[in-house]
Amino acid sequence: MAKGVKPRVKVPKKAAAGDVITIKALISHKMESGQRKGKDGNLIPRSIINRFTCAFNGENVIDVQLEPAISTNPYFQFEAIVPEAGEFQFAWHDDDGSVYETKKKIKMA
């Protein structure tokens, strides 16, 4: 597991059914591209988040494939329509196989 990885998510606490809400998701990750050389002249192995997904009550909202040129601490902001009260599930997939997950509940206003 890469060091210092911590997801942060911002979802409104409540919304009306059918509302379009803005979701912000950020994960602290060094996103080593695999193109850089270390002090010894050898390539530093690639270590990035390669996939980010968000689901609402199990239904997929967004599924993003990330590539090596994306900067440190990748940040996503997107919109979603909330049909009902429920839970957003977020997952970041690391190159080393670990998956960082977090959840946010949303209530109906």
Place this chain on the structure above:
Amino acid sequence: MKKRAVFFRALLVSGFAVGMAGADENAQLVIEGETLVTKAAAPAHLQDNLDEIYSGWVFRSNETQALQLDDFDNPAFVFIDAAMDQYQQVEGSADKSCQSCHEDVEEFKGLRTQMPRIVDGKVQTMEDQINKCRTEQMGAEAWKYTGSDMTAMSALIGFQSRGMAMNIKIDGEAKPFWEKGKEIYYTRHGQLDMACSNCHEDNYGNNIRADHLSQGQLNGFPTYRLKNAKLNAVHSRLFGCIRDVRAEPYKVGSDELKALELYVSSRANGLSVETPSVRN
């Protein structure tokens, strides 16, 4: 009207002026519903030289300003989160974490407004205080003065005072250090033969090449800078400025920089603490 005064002054000094270009000058810094003071009357000791003091936030572009309006958008919070983990981390021979003595980090509310202060006849900065705790209470190794752990912890503690007015003591015991800092501030340094005041007092609001000069206030430190994508400590900033006028900089953590930090911090008395701020 006040804006005109600034403009006129700049005109006198350099022949042409840019003013507070870029951003809406009446923009308000509102974070999580709290309005921060970014413009204030100059503290008494400054009134011969400046009428108003401005936070560095006022001088930044709309986009950079916006990053500070929301704690989620503010990239500094990645480091604050990391510092919060560190706060709970047991370290050193005493088997203690910060939390063992200081239960809640909110206990530090207000501390940032008084830092640096005088303790035992010496200037004590936030960094000094943190290292004192680490070595004396925790039995842990001292951190590097401007290292990333140190700066993040300093930001976490400073953040507790966000929105409170800077209130640096400059009289009594602090007086000789403050005078020393003031002397450094107004002394020309280096091959470019420039004093801090040449840019930050005589020419704030103007551009030097692509840089939009601010008043060099310290109320937002440690600050996240877009140019290096990390938190920057006060001494790194002072070091950088002195290097840029091609002088031999004082060492980070030296008595000279601490005195200068004390003096420059006192120039912000009246502005809100903005830690952690976002600058370019």
